[in-house]
Amino acid sequence: MTSNKAIMTDNLLRNNKLNQPNFDLFKEKFLYLQKKYEEKIDELSILKEMIESMKSIDLTDPDLGWRRQLDCLIKYKNLSGAGFYLFKDFQNKKEKYISASFDTGITYSFLKNSRLLKKILNEKKNILIEDLEDWEDCFQLTGSLYALPIVSGGEFHGALILFQDEKNGFKNEDRFFYSIVRDHLMNTITFRRFYSEKINEEKNIFQFSRFFSKDVVKTILKSGNPTLGGEKKRACVIFADLTGFTSLSEKTTPEEVVEILNYFFSSMIPIVFKNKGTLDKLMGDCIMAVFGAPIDDRRCSFQAVTTVLQMFEAFHLFKQNLGERYHHLKMSVGINSGDLIAGFLGSENHMNYTVIGDTVNSTQRLQSLAKGNQIYLSKTVYNDIETDIAQFKNIRNIKSLGRLKLKGKKKFLDVYRIIPKIC
Numbered sequence: 001m002t003s004n005k006a007i008m009t010d011n012l013l014r015n016n017k018l019n020q021p022n023f024d025l026f027k028e029k030f031l032y033l034q035k036k037y038e039e040k041i042d043e044l045s046i047l048k049e050m051i052e053s054m055k056s057i058d059l060t061d062p063d064l065g066w067r068r069q070l071d072c073l074i075k076y077k078n079l080s081g082a083g084f085y086l087f088k089d090f091q092n093k094k095e096k097y098i099s100a101s102f103d104t105g106i107t108y109s110f111l112k113n114s115r116l117l118k119k120i121l122n123e124k125k126n127i128l129i130e131d132l133e134d135w136e137d138c139f140q141l142t143g144s145l146y147a148l149p150i151v152s153g154g155e156f157h158g159a160l161i162l163f164q165d166e167k168n169g170f171k172n173e174d175r176f177f178y179s180i181v182r183d184h185l186m187n188t189i190t191f192r193r194f195y196s197e198k199i200n201e202e203k204n205i206f207q208f209s210r211f212f213s214k215d216v217v218k219t220i221l222k223s224g225n226p227t228l229g230g231e232k233k234r235a236c237v238i239f240a241d242l243t244g245f246t247s248l249s250e251k252t253t254p255e256e257v258v259e260i261l262n263y264f265f266s267s268m269i270p271i272v273f274k275n276k277g278t279l280d281k282l283m284g285d286c287i288m289a290v291f292g293a294p295i296d297d298r299r300c301s302f303q304a305v306t307t308v309l310q311m312f313e314a315f316h317l318f319k320q321n322l323g324e325r326y327h328h329l330k331m332s333v334g335i336n337s338g339d340l341i342a343g344f345l346g347s348e349n350h351m352n353y354t355v356i357g358d359t360v361n362s363t364q365r366l367q368s369l370a371k372g373n374q375i376y377l378s379k380t381v382y383n384d385i386e387t388d389i390a391q392f393k394n395i396r397n398i399k400s401l402g403r404l405k406l407k408g409k410k411k412f413l414d415v416y417r418i419i420p421k422i423c
Helices: 004-015 020-055 062-077 108-113 115-123 172-208 214-222 245-249 254-274 300-322 358-369 379-391
Strands: 081-086 096-100 127-129 144-152 155-164 229-243 277-283 286-291 330-346 351-356 374-378 395-405 412-420
Touching: 062 081, 062 096, 062 172, 115 127, 115 144, 115 155, 144 172, 155 172, 229 300, 229 351, 229 358, 254 277, 254 286, 254 300, 277 300, 277 351, 286 300, 300 330, 300 374, 300 379, 300 412, 330 358, 330 379, 351 358, 358 374, 358 412, 374 379, 379 412
Parallel strands: 330 374
Antiparallel strands: 081 096, 081 155, 127 144, 144 155, 229 286, 229 330, 277 286, 330 351, 374 412, 395 412
């Protein structure tokens, strides 16, 4: 009795006018296409898993991410080993080699000393070694090797190096897939570099915002990451100190002292930044700021005096908001300009921007001479602003005090005094 399947096959052959040989050929091609389709689906699954594995990795540990990429390839493509060479890691600027599943252990020193790496670097082309026994540098290995340089814009970034136990283990269709993987790795390198640069930029912005306004930070970062060291500048320095605060703090709780100081600094620091100033440091109840550094400013003395006069206006509001108990507080200020050394001091991870030199020391001595609600400025500052005095809004009077001796200094200094209207 003829089975139903045989009847169906006979009907299919008769209806489609196919004889048995043609049907077998059709079936063979169909199964071949189905196999290729399934292989492509598998390859897409591999790429998807590689991409997903990168998403789940902590970017502070990039080696783990690269290793998982290699593990995906080995797992699904039955490789005997895989290596990833980075010509210059963007985080520590050094070469890096990561390998996975090597029975014989292909080390970085082995790769570095082989002609293979030199060939990849020089030619920047895919390299296929169908029999490793014929390659003199790989005498301890058998099977085949396929190396793909990772290049973008003519710049060499690294290489993907794959191993098979069998000779001629890399078919044409597999080599095409590995080219796609190589492109994926290049995209990952680009993303990681972008991510790392953005993290460093945000870190620098956060760190430098302690000293500079946002506009100044942007200008600094445009010229590259700042480095430790100093340079000679002509700038203007101010010291602004609260007088009467020490006696008040003896009658006030520590928590209140901190609250008042924070309120004072919060009122003053934005004025420094608004007038293109740099906050050098906070010292107890004193503010030190500099104008004309790190960015040169020919009108640095004008900016400094403007800042101080606006600070006195804000200081008046500061005392009003605190109440009568704080009305006795006063502010004394010293302003001086001249040559100094400005730059970043500290370590690569802990940098402080500061200015040092005789100009700075003299400014602090000037401030210590000034009485409550007075501004003492050197003749160099006065000469810089003399033609602009009419533009200042908060000056009651300005007069010369003659030549004064500063504490700890042998030379005398020509000094002027400004009394603000609002203080």
